[in-house]
Amino acid sequence: MSEAPLTISDRIQEKLDDLTRAERQLAHSILENYPASGLGPLTALAKDANVSVPTVARMVQKLGFKGYPDFQSELREELKAKAKDPIEKHDTWAENAPSEHMLNRFTDAVIDNIRHTLGQIDPKGFDEACALVADDQRHLYIVGGRITHTLAEYLFLHMQVIRPKITHIQSTSNTWPHYLLDVKEGDVFVIYDVRRYENNTLKLAEMAHAQGAKIILFTDQWRSPVHQLADISLSSRIVVPSAWDSAVTTMLLTETMISAVQNLSWGDTKERMEELEEMFDQTKLFRKFT
Template structure:
């Protein structure tokens, strides 16, 4: 099984959630709320934290496809190691298991598989719910990204700014973030992007936003940023490719699909804004015209 095909414990829990018993769902929610750290505790500590029995922990581990709790815990330890891997370690991991064929083909295969697995796990009702939130003119939208994910946040903001008013891009300098939080109102939406080697500043920002009754929408990877504990909605995208760097292709795909959904919902308003924007472009002669 290739790296891109391995499922995390969190992915297994989300996929099998509807088939779990009430106690097992309670345990799954506890694990996902403090992922992966709770699962690394002793089986007794895990059971006590989730308010379930130790046999429930064993049963759920088996339902997730593991031989038992120790095997699930070993998988969690491997995931934790993966989330803190630096670019050099990621390159060496892929180089050691490199298959035959041109890198372009291997890279394309990895991205294609990432898209397939990610789409299989996305809840379409949750996707529509996020589109509805971001289409609501009564809610201001705030967008933020980290060191690597800042470009995706910028891409999302640029399109959202055309679609509707009331959209703010939070500056990259985290020292200024309290100023942005000051302007957040209850009911607003914070869209955050954060993938592995997760950033402390993103975690703190989402925590402060949630404390102000702001709805957090998080784009993250298959393991899940710690900021997920403050997010009402999460999009988990697979990011591993044969490179020292992670791929954000699937996250971009989901965010662009979301942009299309929002645009469709708000088309009358969006079309008027687009027409006005085109007039402004003509006045500034930003784009070259051939006729």
């Protein structure tokens, strides 16, 4: 199976080290409000980034485009992909599906997603996110969306064992004021939000940010609007030959975070795990094969 095409965001991340200071300034400006930032006139983009018009022209060529119109055309295609509903996404794959068995095609897509994601993730940013999650002096809040709530619950169940002071915020927005009532400056929110981004999730992030909370965002390659508020964004490639996006790469980052946080606080975590096992024995929740 051929590799998924690189997004403009992917290309920018790959080229960052090769850009001049002004071009890097422009790149960061584009990524701040990606992909909408590049849909206006060239002069407007240059003004927003506080760079010259020739700087914009040079950078789009470094990204592999003949000129700014080609750059904008690609952005518009990405916006179409970003807004696709499940039926439209399935039609796209059906038209171009190769003849190999679905087991192989799907696995190829997932492996490609993992490779691209790990090739572009910032290890320092990931470590900083894990350190924030491990800091039990900060209350930890975890929330997901209509589908990603399953990932949020998975992280929550593990973090319950690893550390105290943790809350799983349910997806229904009418309960959020109760959770937000006790949020203190420096508390940590882990938020899951992938395409078909949810308005309720953005509103929660805005309210938490206003109260001084740190935000760690798990999102996709196009990035949720929440990324503008996030202290750290962890983006995953999610496209597979399916009517639904894949959660595999996001789950990989989630499980890696669980492992890293466990290691950062192993002394306390070990004690909590031992206490929990004693409780399990008392309740006879699990069968013993001895």
